[in-house]
Amino acid sequence: MRKSIAIDMDNVIADIESNWINLYYKEYGVKVTKQDLHGKPEDEAFPDPVAARRLLYQPGFFRHAPIVPGAQEALIKLQENFDIYIVSAAMEFPNSLPEKYDWLHEHFPSISWKNIVFCGDKRIIDTDYLIDDHLKNLDFCKGTPILFTASHNVNVDRHKRVNNWQEALELLIAAN
Amino acid sequence: MRKSIAIDMDNVIADIESNWINLYYKEYGVKVTKQDLHGKPEDEAFPDPVAARRLLYQPGFFRHAPIVPGAQEALIKLQENFDIYIVSAAMEFPNSLPEKYDWLHEHFPSISWKNIVFCGDKRIIDTDYLIDDHLKNLDFCKGTPILFTASHNVNVDRHKRVNNWQEALELLIAAN
Numbered sequence A, B: 001m002r003k004s005i006a007i008d009m010d011n012v013i014a015d016i017e018s019n020w021i022n023l024y025y026k027e028y029g030v031k032v033t034k035q036d037l038h039g040k041p042e043d044e045a046f047p048d049p050v051a052a053r054r055l056l057y058q059p060g061f062f063r064h065a066p067i068v069p070g071a072q073e074a075l076i077k078l079q080e081n082f083d084i085y086i087v088s089a090a091m092e093f094p095n096s097l098p099e100k101y102d103w104l105h106e107h108f109p110s111i112s113w114k115n116i117v118f119c120g121d122k123r124i125i126d127t128d129y130l131i132d133d134h135l136k137n138l139d140f141c142k143g144t145p146i147l148f149t150a151s152h153n154v155n156v157d158r159h160k161r162v163n164n165w166q167e168a169l170e171l172l173i174a175a176n
Helices: A016-028 A049-055 A071-078 A096-107 A165-175 B017-028 B049-053 B071-078 B095-106 B166-173
Strands: A003-007 A082-088 A117-118 A130-134 A144-148 A161-162 B003-007 B082-088 B116-118 B128-130 B145-148 B161-162
Touching: A016 A049, A071 A082, A071 A165, A096 A117, A096 B095, A144 A165, A144 B145, A161 A165, B017 B049, B071 B166, B095 B116, B145 B166, B161 B166
Parallel strands: A003 A082, A003 A130, A082 A117, A130 A144, A144 A161, B003 B082, B003 B128, B082 B116, B128 B145, B145 B161
Antiparallel strands: A117 B116
């Protein structure tokens, strides 16, 4: 029986971090680096956290995010042997729902609408693996958690870590 | 530990059937009755199935659906003892995503965004119960399936059936 993998969107396949840094610079003229974000909760890492959070509600924020390098190729490869589900906690930002759907449709056309999940709490999702950048999801998942490196989680020392899609691919292919 | 219930939206808490009948009459002047829909796949039961399906993509279709009688009171009651999740296969109609979110926010304000799931295939949802009108969801769910009566499923003879929210409430309170 094919195993299943739930894959988070933000900072796992959609490069929200770069998008946020770029938009913050464009809107407020302050250049924040990825190094500045290291080990800090995402929105608190910007000089003005309230202003940073406001950007998440700006139309187009999620629609125009760049793709995390290697994600497209890795997902196509993984689909050969696994059932792949995209599972995003999109419900926190309801404005993001159609944007995230359109983004997936454009950049990951091999993912069927049947395999997309927009939710809040991920603890009722039952897949063999969960690839995610947040402990709030990984700590409570029913399958094997895999921590995908993002600036905010660099100091986390629990769960198996992968730093990029090449490492994720190697881990999952070896485990199958 | 509190048990969890996944509750479908269409024809379980949102009266899509009545909405569809009313809109079909308004648009095409043909009055279809609930009796006409008995035992037939939903869109095939209308005189012009293609025209009927088109209505589902009309802006506002999901936003203005009436509430299934008793659903509001029942969910508030169930929340006292269960973790309630609204789980809708909304991904088939991406236009419905913001409409369904807004509809829930208006009519079921006690349901947090953390407890809303919009998905395609429900087989990765793991809750103790699933209340749904479709066998495609109930047949593969991980918990106990509960069939909520809708015109299209009146002839189905598998799974425990409830005909309305009063019956659902009695069943779940007795089982807890």
